[in-house]
Amino acid sequence: MADCIFCKIGNKEIPSTVVYEDDDFLAFRDINPVAPTHVLLIPKKHYSSLLDLSEDDADLMGRMMTLVPKIVKQLGIDEGFRVVINTGAKGGQTVFHLHIHLLGGRVFNWPPG
Numbered sequence: 001m002a003d004c005i006f007c008k009i010g011n012k013e014i015p016s017t018v019v020y021e022d023d024d025f026l027a028f029r030d031i032n033p034v035a036p037t038h039v040l041l042i043p044k045k046h047y048s049s050l051l052d053l054s055e056d057d058a059d060l061m062g063r064m065m066t067l068v069p070k071i072v073k074q075l076g077i078d079e080g081f082r083v084v085i086n087t088g089a090k091g092g093q094t095v096f097h098l099h100i101h102l103l104g105g106r107v108f109n110w111p112p113g
């Protein structure tokens, strides 16, 4: 997608702090972290959101999920972390290219307690 910021990060038109990369995925530091460690994991292929997925994407998405333990171990947050996928404007999504937030360390107070 020509005007998608995460497509541009994925193809290196826009710089980012990369923590993991392979042919299909990129993980990079969030520019506005809300936790001590805040990384975004994206597929290089453009999907606007989770709602774009169909059965044909099961293999790619399965591989994306299996990268999570690898990346959080590399980041040193495997003792405790959160995985967030905001979906739709009413779900807090601001960049319309599917991404997984990996949040480690002290994060927002949810669930409260």
Ligand code: AMP
Pocket: 005, 014, 016, 029, 030, 031, 032, 033, 040, 085, 086, 092, 093, 094, 095, 096
């Ligand atoms: P969301 O609100 O779930 O769509 O998350 C989008 C995230 O992308 C936010 O946490 C932003 O801080 C982050 N973000 C936006 N632009 C950049 C960028 N150029 N580099 C790194 N992170 C970005």
